[in-house]
Amino acid sequence: MTMNLNHAYPMMVPYRPPSQLISPPLLLSVLLNIALNLALNIVGFVMVTNQPWYSHTDMHSACRPENNLTTTSVHNVTAVNQPSFHSFASSHFQSYENTTVWFLSTLSLVTTAFVMCKGKPFRQPIYTNYLFILVLLAQSGICLFLLFVDHGGVYKVMDLVCTPYKWRVYVLIMVAVHFVIVNLVEEMLIETTASGCPCGGPVG
Secondary structure (H helix, E strand, O other), X not given: OOHHHOOEOOOOOOEOOOOOOXXXXXXXHHHHHHHHHHHHHHHHHHHHHOOOOOOOOOOOHHHOHHHOOOHHHHHHHHXXXXXXXXXXXXXXXXXXXXXXXXXXXXXXXXXXXXXXOOOOOOEOOHHHOHHHHHHHHHHHHHHHHHHHOOOHHHHHHHOOOOOOHHHHHHHHHHHHHHHHHHHHHHHHHHHHHHHHOOOOOEOO
């Protein structure tokens, strides 16, 4: 709802924006975003299943002291909140794969929203849309809080499982790399294609 609040760019350009929703540049942008988001989720899925602490059945294997969580964090998650963990450990939704993919896909949606909010040459830059930036920051902040919090109650409500702190940093790095790649693809490939495409036609 806040993506389209960018005001018109103060200077006109000698060509129109694409007049069809399925024009080649727009379609290419959507397809490449889907492909890159899918690639991110697949990479995360494969990487988490190859971690030494990974277990398909033991949802507590990652949060033991030897897996780089602080002693305090391990105590808070596995000792204080142990009853709640056992009460939902049998859930079909809770696994290291689902937890990793959920964070990756949620943060990748923020990236997609950022990239798809077009600025020049037809609208003002994204940073002028203060409400949209605020929404993106709020969504990112909530997701990062859920990623780094160590509390069994939060895991229970969100159907997540505890992972080592080091793995959470890896997830953040994967999201950052994905953000850079998506923006480069959009700027270098999609925008170049759009500027050379006669989809909108010249003005006048």
